[in-house]
Structure formats: C-alpha cells, structure tokens
Amino acid sequence: MTNSSQTPVLGIIGGSGVYDIEGLSHKRWERVDSPFGKPSDELLLGELDGQSMVFLPRHGRGHRIPPSEINFRANIDVMKRVGVTDLISVSAVGSLRENLRPGMFVIVDQFIDRTFAREKSFFGTGLVAHVSMAHPVCSRLGDHIEAATREAGIEFARGGTYLVMEGPQFSSLAESELYRSWNADVIGMTNMPEAKLAREAELCYASVAMVTDFDCWHPDHDDVTVDAIVKVLLANADNARHMVSRVTPRLRSDASAAACGCRSALQHALITAPEARDPEMLRRLDAVAGRLLRS
Numbered sequence: 001m002t003n004s005s006q007t008p009v010l011g012i013i014g015g016s017g018v019y020d021i022e023g024l025s026h027k028r029w030e031r032v033d034s035p036f037g038k039p040s041d042e043l044l045l046g047e048l049d050g051q052s053m054v055f056l057p058r059h060g061r062g063h064r065i066p067p068s069e070i071n072f073r074a075n076i077d078v079m080k081r082v083g084v085t086d087l088i089s090v091s092a093v094g095s096l097r098e099n100l101r102p103g104m105f106v107i108v109d110q111f112i113d114r115t116f117a118r119e120k121s122f123f124g125t126g127l128v129a130h131v132s133m134a135h136p137v138c139s140r141l142g143d144h145i146e147a148a149t150r151e152a153g154i155e156f157a158r159g160g161t162y163l164v165m166e167g168p169q170f171s172s173l174a175e176s177e178l179y180r181s182w183n184a185d186v187i188g189m190t191n192m193p194e195a196k197l198a199r200e201a202e203l204c205y206a207s208v209a210m211v212t213d214f215d216c217w218h219p220d221h222d223d224v225t226v227d228a229i230v231k232v233l234l235a236n237a238d239n240a241r242h243m244v245s246r247v248t249p250r251l252r253s254d255a256s257a258a259a260c261g262c263r264s265a266l267q268h269a270l271i272t273a274p275e276a277r278d279p280e281m282l283r284r285l286d287a288v289a290g291r292l293l294r295s
C-alpha cells in the first residue's frame with residue numbers, strides 16, 4: 001500500500017523509553033516486510049482522534065537492538081510502504097549546552113553525522129541518487145510540533161544541532177568538549193542515517209530530542225549513565241505522547257503539505273541513465289522511489 005493521494009498519515013519512530021503509543025483506537029501490531037531486510041519490530045497501526053497513525057519502536061519492544069544494528073533502511077521503507085507522509089522521530093539525547101536541561105525537548109534542525117558503521121542510502125550501484133541535506137528536517141512539520149509542544153506546556157527549544165555518534169559507548173570527555181566546540185547542542189546515536197533515508201524516501205521528517213543528561217562535560221553533573229537516562233525518560237515519555245496527540249489534528253488541517261519540498265526530494269536527484277539502471281534495484285525501490293520509477 002503506498003499513499004498516492006498523500007492523505008496525511010503520521011508516523012512516529014519512538015526511541016529509548018518509548019515502545020508503545022497509548023490512546024490509539026483500532027490498535028493492532030502488524031508485520032510489514034521490506035526488501036531491505038527486517039525492521040526493528042512490527043508496526044503499531046491505529047487512529048488518534050480519527051487520524052491514522054503508525055508507530056515503530058526504534059530499538060524494538062524491550063529495547064533489544066543497539067544503535068549500530070538498527071536496520072534504518074527497513075524502518076523507513078516500511079513507513080513509506082504503509083503510506084506514512086509525515087515522520088516524527090522521538091529520541092533521548094545528552095545535552096551539550098548549559099541552557100538545555102534534562103526534561104526539555106529540542107526540535108532539532110541540523111545534524112552532524114559522525115556514524116560510520118551503517119548503511120546510509122537506499123541507492124547505490126545500479127541507481128545513484130544525491131539528495132540535498134542542507135536543511136535536513138521539515139520546517140513545516142517542525143512548526144506543528146512547536147505549536148503542539150507549546151500547547152502541551154512542555155519546555156522546549158526550537159532549533160539545535162544533534163551530533164550523531166556511533167556508540168554504543170558514551171563519549172569521552174575530550175570528544176564531548178570537541179563536539180561542544182563544533183557548536184553541537186545535543187548528542188545521541190540514532191538520528192543518522194534515519195534523517196537521510198527519510199529524505200531519500202521523500203518523507204517529511206522532524207526530530208524531537210528529549211534531553212536526559214549532560215553527557216560528561218558538565219562539572220556540576222555526574223557523567224551520563226543508562227540509569228540516569230531511564231529516570232528522566234519515564235517522565236519524558238508522557239510528554240512525548242501529549243505532544244503527538246496535539247500534532248495529529250494540525251496535520252489534518254494543513255493544506256500546504258502536498259507542496260512541501262520534502263515530498264519531491266528525489267525529483268532532481270537521480271543521475272543514472274534510465275537504460276543503465278539495475279532492474280533488481282528498481283524493484284527494491286518500489287515504495288521509496290516508485291513515484292519516479294514507475295513507467
């Protein structure tokens with residue numbers, strides 16, 4: 001099922017501490033197969049206030065999958081396959097700034113990708129594509145998230161650079177200081193290549209980073225541990241649900257969505273001559289790039 005009418009369908013990729021979405025009607029977990037392999041889990045499909053939505057726990061239910069083993073391509077492919085148009089990533093992050101305190105949401109607008117052990121593109125030999133990542137998130141979707149977050153009374157910052165490290169170990173002090181000197185604001189292990197793949201799949205993508213700790217640079221705070229992160233996350237997860245429930249009605253009434261640039265990201269990105277394209281590759285890309293590849 002692809003969504004050629006572009007009826008708004010909200011997708012949520014839930015990070016650490018967010019393994020389910022409460023309050024959905026017609027709720028069901030469904031396995032969706034992808035030519036890119038196994039996604040992190042089944043998809044949770046349902047409706048929130050009459051609006052279709054789809055949820056996927058990034059690390060799988062029970063948090064089984066570490067950042068480097070997440071099949072980001074399969075995760076984005078299945079979202080596209082079931083008709084998602086707007087994708088919100090919810091993630092736990094460490095803060096690299098004094099003013100971004102645990103409990104706050106950062107509506108990220110830039111990334112520094114330091115990951116090195118992940119498949120980063122749907123494309124490759126047989127069909128080469130280069131999409132723009134100058135503005136890696138959808139500002140229209142970001143506007144809806146900002147309004148929803150404000151309405152839910154959650155403390156937030158609009159804009160911020162998320163440094164994506166490979167992990168799974170946390171940073172050394174020297175690395176944390178280096179990233180601060182690069183003007184990164186928050187640090188995590190998962191938003192890349194997720195954001196790049198969402199762009200290739202022509203999805204509107206936005207990232208809500210929930211601050212859980214001060215990493216290891218802050219002289220007045222302990223170095224980050226999983227225990228400390230989980231404590232903050234338990235409080236944050238409810239806030240994430242409040243935010244999501246307020247985004248859905250906004251999406252439904254947004255007439256500008258169809259013209260959003262994210263939805264035509266591939267329009268001028270494919271460089272391989274039609275006669276040189278690999279037919280097997282074209283088959284795998286039926287959901288991600290079917291709009292342009294169907295003859």
Ligand SMILES: CSC[C@H]1O[C@H](OP(=O)(O)O)[C@H](O)[C@@H]1O
Pocket residue numbers: 014015016017058059067090091092093188189190191226229
């Ligand atoms: C649970 S601590 C580190 C873990 O949490 C973040 O995951 P996510 O972005 O999915 O919330 C971070 O990136 C690490 O994967």
Ligand SMILES: Nc1ncnc2[nH]cnc12
Pocket residue numbers: 092093094095170171187188189212213214215216224229
């Ligand atoms: N300090 C940190 N570093 C990397 N990933 C994180 N996720 C939450 N806090 C983090």
